[in-house]
Amino acid sequence: MDRIRIVGGNELTGTIPISGAKNAALPLMIASLLTDDTLTLENVPHLADVEQLIRILGNHGVDYSVSGRRERQGEGYSRTISFTARNIVDTTAPYELVSKMRASFWVIGPLLARMGEAKVSLPGGCAIGTRPVDLFIDGLQALGADIDVENGYAVAKARNKRLTGNRYVFPKISVGATHVLMMAATLARGETVLENAAREPEVVNLAECLNAMGARITGQGTSTITIEGVDSLSGARHRVIPDRIETGTYAMAVAMTGGDVLLEGARADLLQGALDVLSRTGAEIIPTNSGIRVLRNGAGITPVDVVTEPFPGFPTDLQAQFMGLMTMSKGKSKITETIFENRFMHVQELARLGAHITLSGQTAIVEGVSKLKGAPVMATDLRASVSLVIAGLAAEGETVVNRVYHLDRGFERLEEKLSRCGAVIERISG
Numbered sequence: 001m002d003r004i005r006i007v008g009g010n011e012l013t014g015t016i017p018i019s020g021a022k023n024a025a026l027p028l029m030i031a032s033l034l035t036d037d038t039l040t041l042e043n044v045p046h047l048a049d050v051e052q053l054i055r056i057l058g059n060h061g062v063d064y065s066v067s068g069r070r071e072r073q074g075e076g077y078s079r080t081i082s083f084t085a086r087n088i089v090d091t092t093a094p095y096e097l098v099s100k101m102r103a104s105f106w107v108i109g110p111l112l113a114r115m116g117e118a119k120v121s122l123p124g125g126c127a128i129g130t131r132p133v134d135l136f137i138d139g140l141q142a143l144g145a146d147i148d149v150e151n152g153y154a155v156a157k158a159r160n161k162r163l164t165g166n167r168y169v170f171p172k173i174s175v176g177a178t179h180v181l182m183m184a185a186t187l188a189r190g191e192t193v194l195e196n197a198a199r200e201p202e203v204v205n206l207a208e209c210l211n212a213m214g215a216r217i218t219g220q221g222t223s224t225i226t227i228e229g230v231d232s233l234s235g236a237r238h239r240v241i242p243d244r245i246e247t248g249t250y251a252m253a254v255a256m257t258g259g260d261v262l263l264e265g266a267r268a269d270l271l272q273g274a275l276d277v278l279s280r281t282g283a284e285i286i287p288t289n290s291g292i293r294v295l296r297n298g299a300g301i302t303p304v305d306v307v308t309e310p311f312p313g314f315p316t317d318l319q320a321q322f323m324g325l326m327t328m329s330k331g332k333s334k335i336t337e338t339i340f341e342n343r344f345m346h347v348q349e350l351a352r353l354g355a356h357i358t359l360s361g362q363t364a365i366v367e368g369v370s371k372l373k374g375a376p377v378m379a380t381d382l383r384a385s386v387s388l389v390i391a392g393l394a395a396e397g398e399t400v401v402n403r404v405y406h407l408d409r410g411f412e413r414l415e416e417k418l419s420r421c422g423a424v425i426e427r428i429s430g
């Protein structure tokens with residue numbers, strides 16, 4: 001199993017190209033199931049989750065071809081991939097494929113909408129909470145599906161073979177359930193109104209792609225999304241937005257180590273809330289024409305309290321990285337996780353590096369220390385893993401991060417991007 005070895009202490013200086021967003025690319029790829037025409041996606045990151053979803057889509061009959069060469073293209077290393085679901089050959093998504101990643105469950109929406117039926121294994125994904133699928137089931141039932149959960153599978157059938165538009169109020173904001181209901185409603189009979197919908201940029205990116213395919217969606221980016229169902233969708237060409245979580249992660253790394261880095265291709269509007277928090281810690285954030293420049297001088301890190309919230313609030317996917325940063329702040333900070341009930345697994349690993357963190361329910365209290373010291377640590381989930389990497393970059397001496405496969409799910413060429421900016425970081429294979 002690969003490991004990452006870091007020798008900490010260097011400032012980061014240079015340019016880091018930001019890749020296409022994993023969490024936007026995945027639902028966009030799934031949208032290819034809605035049409036027999038070709039959906040071409042630009043700026044698709046080269047990640048383990050993308051490769052896994054290609055396998056899942058292939059099982060349903062989706063062909064793909066990579067047309068952009070994997071080379072540095074100004075906005076990261078991402079590729080252009082075309083997906084064609086000429087015929088859906090199988091409406092079952094089996095456990096072996098779906099159990100590795102949460103987003104694979106989302107095929108249930110397009111399969112139901114286009115084929116009138118789907119049988120999808122309950123999902124896997126980062127082990128950060130129970131992560132039920134009740135909202136998907138509830139919402140799809142509101143659109144006229146009959147759904148049973150049997151032997152670990154959600155077995156769904158559209159009454160009269162086609163979904164029917166309806167009003168659905170999400171009892172809780174869910175990014176995934178918003179993606180799925182929005183996709184499902186594009187081919188439903190009549191109008192669907194989704195209330196208390198997720199406002200995340202990835203939802204907007206998906207809605208814009210669906211509209212380019214001929215869907216009639218309005219209100220994306222607000223809590224009320226309206227979808228006028230159409231009979232069929234066509235192909236389109238669409239660009240994946242830059243990854244706001246990768247952007248925030250590297251910005252926090254610079255805030256922690258000091259230095260001056262241009263996050264090339266990053267868009268400040270996708271993570272303004274997190275950038276505002278970072279500014280309050282003492283980092284200087286300068287949006288430019290080519291991305292976001294992040295600097296920190298030697299003045300130290302100011303403690304700031306954060307509470308994770310749905311967009312536009314502080315994202316849960318940056319909570320672990322922010323905790324890494326706060327371990328070296330000049331005082332005490334409180335970090336409250338409100339989205340997932342078990343997303344503090346990085347706490348005990350950060351403690352191996354010398355961090356002082358106590359937990360009280362869903363709040364972590366971080367007492368900043370003046371230095372961290374390198375140690376062997378174990379990655380437990382995607383964002384927890386990268387919090388250990390950025391803490392390792394700032395720690396004295398050697399840190400080895402084990403179980404790197406978590407990182408490969410969501411960070412494209414992490415070691416290369418960081419070492420180009422002066423970090424001592426390498427992958428040890430085997």
Ligand SMILES: CC(=O)N[C@H]1[C@@H](OP(=O)(O)OP(=O)(O)OC[C@H]2O[C@@H](n3ccc(=O)[nH]c3=O)[C@H](O)[C@@H]2O)O[C@H](CO)[C@@H](O)[C@@H]1O
Pocket residue numbers: 023024026102103129130131132133134135136137172173174175176177316317339340341
């Ligand atoms: C691939 C992807 O895009 N993953 C992101 C997506 O995950 P994901 O879409 O799984 O997260 P949700 O927004 O659905 O989850 C929010 C909360 O709703 C709960 N819930 C969700 C669905 C449901 O049927 N019932 C239910 O109770 C979840 O357990 C969680 O407590 O949004 C999360 C919140 O921004 C991010 O952390 C993940 O990185």
Ligand SMILES: C=C(OP(=O)(O)O)C(=O)O
Pocket residue numbers: 023101102103124125126127317382383410
């Ligand atoms: C939690 C994440 O991914 P997933 O929803 O696929 O587990 C993530 O991207 O941080």
